[in-house]
Amino acid sequence: MTPLYHDLSGETVVVFGGGPVGARKAKGFDEAARVVVVSPEFDERLLSLAEDGESDDETGDDGNEAPAVELVRAAPNADDVAEWIDRLAPALAVAATDDGAVNAAVESAALDMGLLINRTDVSGGRDPGSVVVPATVEDDPVTVALSTGGTSPALAKALRERIEAEIAGAGAMAALSGEIREELKSEGIPPEKRREAVRRVVRSRGVWKGLQKGRSNGRQEADTVIEEVLDR
Ligand SMILES: C[C@@]1(CC(=O)O)c2cc3[nH]c(cc4nc(cc5[nH]c(cc(n2)[C@H]1CCC(=O)O)[C@@](C)(CC(=O)O)[C@@H]5CCC(=O)O)C(CC(=O)O)=C4CCC(=O)O)c(CCC(=O)O)c3CC(=O)O
Numbered sequence: 397m398t399p400l401y402h403d404l405s406g407e408t409v410v411v412f413g414g415g416p417v418g419a420r421k422a423k424g425f426d427e428a429a430r431v432v433v434v435s436p437e438f439d440e441r442l443l444s445l446a447e448d449g450e451s452d453d454e455t456g457d458d459g460n461e462a463p464a465v466e467l468v469r470a471a472p473n474a475d476d477v478a479e480w481i482d483r484l485a486p487a488l489a490v491a492a493t494d495d496g497a498v499n500a501a502v503e504s505a506a507l508d509m510g511l512l513i514n515r516t517d518v519s520g521g522r523d524p525g526s527v528v529v530p531a532t533v534e535d536d537p538v539t540v541a542l543s544t545g546g547t548s549p550a551l552a553k554a555l556r557e558r559i560e561a562e563i564a565g566a567g568a569m570a571a572l573s574g575e576i577r578e579e580l581k582s583e584g585i586p587p588e589k590r591r592e593a594v595r596r597v598v599r600s601r602g603v604w605k606g607l608q609k610g611r612s613n614g615r616q617e618a619d620t621v622i623e624e625v626l627d628r
C-alpha cells in the first residue's frame with residue numbers, strides 16, 4: 397500500500413449503501429467533494445447531513461456553495477451499478493452495502509472505468525486499484541492518515557486516538573515554521589543555515605510551549621532559536 401494525499405475538490409464520490417458505514421465514509425469526504433449516496437434507506441446521520449447542505453445553499457451566506465451530501469433513494473442490483481457509476485462519473489466509488497454481490501459489482505465496474513474503489517466489506521490485502529480509507533487526525537494544515545494495510549481497523553482507530561494528543565498544536569507550528577521558512581528564503585539566508593534554523597524551530601520545546609500561549613509567544617521563542625543558529 398502506498399499512501400498518497402488526494403485532492404478531491406470538484407470531484408464526485410459515490411457511496412453505495414446508506415447504513416452507518418456509508419454514512420461515516422460520506423462524512424469523511426463531504427468537505428472536499430460532492431458526495432452522492434445511493435441506497436434504499438438512509439442512516440439518521442445522512443439525513444441530517446443532506447439537510448445541512450440544503451440550508452447552506454438557501455442562505456448562501458459566504459457565496460461558496462457548500463458541497464452537500466445528495467441522497468438518491470434506489471437499490472441498484474449488481475447488473476445496474478455500472479450504469480449508475482457511468483452516469484454519476486465519480487473519481488471514487490465506495491462499496492458500503494450489506495450485499496456482497498452488489499459491492500463486488502461496484503468494485504469491478506469502477507476498476508473497468510479506471511476509478512478509485514473503496515471496498516468497505518473486505519479486510520486484509522487489497523486488489524490492485526482498491527484503496528482503504530485511513531483513520532485521520534487533522535490540525536489544519538497538518539493531516540495524519542493511518543492505515544494498518546486493511547488488516548485491523550480497530551487498531552487504526554486506537555492509534556489515531558493516541559496521535560490526536562501527540563500532534564496537538566501542530567497546525568500552529570506548521571503555520572509559524574512555514575512563515576519563517578519563507579522569510580529566511582527572502583532574506584537570502586544561505587540554504588544550510590536556513591534549513592538548520594527551521595529544523596531547530598520545529599523541534600524546540602520552547603517554541604511548542606510558546607505557541608500554546610499564543611502565536612506571538614511562539615514567534616518570540618522561534619526568533620531566539622533563529623538568532624542562535626544565525627549567530628546574530
Ligand atoms: C479495510 C477497511 C476498508 C475501508 O473501509 O476503507 C475496513 C474494513 C472493515 N472494517 C471493519 C470493522 C471496523 N471498522 C472500524 C473503524 C474504521 N474502519 C476504517 C477503515 C477500514 N475499515 C479500512 C482499513 C483501514 C486500515 O488500513 O486500517 C477507519 C480507519 C476509517 C473509516 O472508516 O472512516 C475507521 C476508524 C476511524 C477512526 O475512528 O479514526 C471499527 C472500529 C469501531 O467501530 O470502533 C470496526 C470494528 C472493529 C473491527 O472489526 O476491527 C470491518 C468488519 C465488518 C464486520 O465485522 O462485518 C471491515 C471489513 C472486514 O473486515 O471484512
Ligand SMILES: NC(=O)C1=CN([C@@H]2O[C@H](COP(=O)(O)OP(=O)(O)OC[C@H]3O[C@@H](n4cnc5c(N)ncnc54)[C@H](O)[C@@H]3O)[C@@H](O)[C@H]2O)C=CC1
Nearest residue numbers: 413414415416417418434435437471472492493494516517
Ligand atoms: N469499513 C468499515 O469500517 C466497516 C465495514 N463494515 C462492512 O460494511 C457493510 C455495511 O455496514 P453497515 O453500514 O453497518 O451495514 P447496514 O446493513 O446497516 O447498511 C447497509 C446499507 O446498504 C443499503 N443497501 C442494501 N442493498 C443496497 C443496494 N443494492 N444498493 C444500495 N444500497 C443498498 C441498505 O439499505 C443499508 O442502508 C457491512 O456489510 C460490513 O461488511 C462494517 C463495519 C465497519
